[in-house]
Amino acid sequence: MKRTPTINKTWLMAGVAACVVLGGGGFYALTRSPAETPPVEGEAGHSEEEGEHAEGEEGHADEEGGAEGVVVLTAAQITAANISIVSVSGGGGGETRLSGRVEPMIDARAAVATSVAGRVERVLVAPGQSVRAGQPLAILVSGDAATLRAEADAATASADAARRAYERDRNLEEAGVVARQDVETSRAQSLSSDAAARASRARVAAAGSPSASGRLSVTSPISGVVTSVQVGPGGFAAQGGVIAEVTNPARVEIVFNAPPALAAQVRAGSAVRVQGPAGEFDAVVTGVAAGAGAESGATVIRARPTGGVLPPAGSAVSGTVVTGGAVSGLTVPSDAIQTVEGASVVFVRTAEGFRAVPVLAGRQAGDRTEILSGLTGAERIAGANAFLLKAELAKGEAEHGH
Incomplete structure (x- = not known):
């Protein structure tokens, strides 16, 4: 009675093993590619010829797909x-190398002068100081300025009197007391006095709007930095004499001296590659002036940066400008x-x-x-x-x- 389960168990294990072998063989046959399936005995030669033909086509395909330089x-x-x-x-275009300098723009420099002669009472700035437009640089006391102010005041008073006389004559004309011709004469005198008063006030404004005592302020027309002061307290400033110089360091440009022949090849908008003390940056030509060189008559090329920050004014730079027609x-x-x-x-x-x-x-x-x-x-x-x-x-x- 005890041997029967042993016999049955042995046969059961053998059956399971057979199923596993058969199942595994079936899975292997399904997962193999057709090229891996062994040929039937009668078809061996035919299969070898097809394999060689397939290999030849595959090599030809590889050769076509891997064309050189593609x-x-x-x-x-x-x-x-x-x-x-x-x-x-x-x-x-071609390239031409140029040498130049960083200079303030024309509207970024101001040589501040006085329009009337006078004594320097006070100097309000020093070199290196930042100033804004309209800020006083020095105070002068001028007899000429006092005279201009007195003349303006007198002209204003005369114009006021002439205007009042014209209004009075016009009222009397309406009452039949004054003739029409007299009214027209009063009107002309009033207009002339007004014109003289305006001219006097303009002269006073040009002189720096002095006070009645002739004291006036010399102001900076631009914002920037004071680069030099030409006068001192107690000194005398002649009419047109420079009081101080002011430069705006933020408004600078590159000025190149170029051969005269280059004027016909470079135009506004041409690209320039500039080499400065701190490295390279791009610029664009803003103007070309033939024969503008002070002594040599060379062409002057002005450019502004399109990227990066310009070196300070006075720095030496070199540039490469693209010229048309060379290539x-x-x-x-x-x-x-x-x-x-x-x-x-x-x-x-x-x-x-x-x-x-x-x-x-x-x-x-x-x-x-x-x-x-x-x-x-x-x-x-x-x-x-x-x-x-x-x-x-x-x-x-x-x-x-x-």
């Missing part, structure tokens, strides 16, 4: 990589040219992606480079981020070699 990319991948597509353009033929963005295996190439857009085309690069002007050979001008090429295609090409060649 990077296969979809439009979506190009957009995702921020690779710009640009056209090859004709013409270009002909085809040009491309300089960052479109990449070096692959020691040769210069550009990546031309194709239906499948890009193809590396060898080119012969010439001179560089600004951010563009001349192409001497290799392109027809009708191509569309990779511009910004073209280096990503170079990296992708190198990676593809490395995988192909492996």
